[in-house]
Amino acid sequence: MVFITKSNKIDEQEITSLYRLExxxxxxxxxxxxxxxxxxxxxxxxxxxxxxPCSSDNEEAVM
Structure with missing residues (x-):
């Protein structure tokens, strides 16, 4: 299997600074x-x- 990078790595600190809770x-x-x-x-x-969504798609398995 081969992975191809299609975008830059996400900068976690940048995202955190943009969406900081206060x-x-x-x-x-x-x-x-x-x-x-x-x-x-x-x-x-x-x-x-x-x-x-992934864990509840099969109702019998969930119940």
Whole structure:
């Protein structure tokens, strides 16, 4: 298999600087990150369910 580069490498720092969260949006993201971390660590009894287009295309497999 051969991969052909069609564009320049994405500069992660440039993207981050263009779309940096601030204020209430940043606070909300940080709070959600803490919630997810607690769920994953088992410190929060909620269940984390992640479903995306690829994982839910076969309804029988999901259910």
């Amino acid at each position: 204020g209430p949006a940043l606070e909300r993201k940080e709070a959600r990150d803490r919630e997810l971390e607690a769920i994953i660590k088992g410190e929060d009894q909620r269940i984390l369910l992640v479903i995306g």
